[in-house]
Amino acid sequence: MTKNKKAHQKEDGFWKNSIAKFKSVDLEYEFYNPSKALTYCAISDLIREFLGRKASIIEFGCGSGLLLCYLYKNGLSVIGYDNSSYAIKYAKLLQKSKNIKYRLRKTNVFYMKIMKKYDAVISSGVIEHFNKNLQIRFIEKMKKCSKKYLFIMYPNINSQIYKRFIKKQKKIYPLEKEKFNVNIPFMFKKLNIRLVEKRSFGLFDKESIKNNKLLNNKDKKIIINVLDKKSTKTEFKRAHYLELKLSNKVKSGFLNLYIGEVLAN
Numbered sequence: 450m451t452k453n454k455k456a457h458q459k460e461d462g463f464w465k466n467s468i469a470k471f472k473s474v475d476l477e478y479e480f481y482n483p484s485k486a487l488t489y490c491a492i493s494d495l496i497r498e499f500l501g502r503k504a505s506i507i508e509f510g511c512g513s514g515l516l517l518c519y520l521y522k523n524g525l526s527v528i529g530y531d532n533s534s535y536a537i538k539y540a541k542l543l544q545k546s547k548n549i550k551y552r553l554r555k556t557n558v559f560y561m562k563i564m565k566k567y568d569a570v571i572s573s574g575v576i577e578h579f580n581k582n583l584q585i586r587f588i589e590k591m592k593k594c595s596k597k598y599l600f601i602m603y604p605n606i607n608s609q610i611y612k613r614f615i616k617k618q619k620k621i622y623p624l625e626k627e628k629f630n631v632n633i634p635f636m637f638k639k640l641n642i643r644l645v646e647k648r649s650f651g652l653f654d655k656e657s658i659k660n661n662k663l664l665n666n667k668d669k670k671i672i673i674n675v676l677d678k679k680s681t682k683t684e685f686k687r688a689h690y691l692e693l694k695l696s697n698k699v700k701s702g703f704l705n706l707y708i709g710e711v712l713a714n
């Protein structure tokens with residue numbers, strides 16, 4: 450079996466299991482995986498602030514489409530591409546649970562034809578799975594699809610939150626074998642993309658909250674309620690507002706986020 454086919458089967462298997470797990474708990478996603486929901490709500494707010502309400506967005510490797518759900522709710526026009534039919538199934542399940550609908554397509558982005566450009570091309574948790582050559586090709590494809598901006602997110606493997614997460618998952622630290630190092634500033638420069646901003650998201654687990662000097666005790670309690678799946682809607686809102694507010698102050702979150710501006714295509 451080729452390496453690509455193996456990776457593809459692994460993705461399908463992952464999403465198949467994730468669908469079964471999500472279906473079995475019958476919870477809103479915000480109570481199912483609160484820290485991811487919190488992070489993606491905050492990122493979605495940043496993207497809306499940055500692009501304005503009416504912008505069009507395509508996500509490469511959208512997986513469950515969680516981020517697209519929040520962007521859609523924030524009023525943006527969105528579409529998600531993923532190479533795994535099971536990821537698309539999960540995204541449809543999530544759409545149904547949230548009573549929303551945006552377009553989804555099963556596509557390998559490396560081979561897709563570009564019919565249209567979008568205000569921004571976004572991607573989260575995908576690029577680190579590719580080797581250096583594919584990373585460049587991936588950003589090149591994002592660039593070709595974008596009228597102006599790219600948003601690229603991937604795990605910050607040096608952060609304590611990432612390390613604790615991996616340990617909890619009983620995975621082998623520091624890296625799952627198929628993950629690669631990512632150097633966005635270098636690749637942006639090579640591809641004539643201006644690095645507009647770098648931020649850090651995925652700021653909160655219980656340990657990081659304890660040590661956070663920028664949060665008062667009341668806000669700490671609110672975030673802990675969210676992580677403990679006990680929060681009200683207002684507390685959840687406050688928590689992702691705080692994550693967005695701190696995303697350019699705290700550097701040690703789970704996710705790196707880079708914003709690039711396409712200078713020439």
Ligand SMILES: C[S@@+](CC[C@H](N)C(=O)[O-])C[C@H]1O[C@@H](n2cnc3c(N)ncnc32)[C@H](O)[C@@H]1O
Binds near residue numbers: 514532533572575
């Ligand atoms: C780790 S998941 C991240 C999913 C989602 N973006 C998130 O943040 O939860 C990576 C996703 O990228 C998709 N993917 C990998 N290579 C791809 C490609 N060449 N074209 C489209 N999707 C791809 C996988 O199927 C998988 O769903």
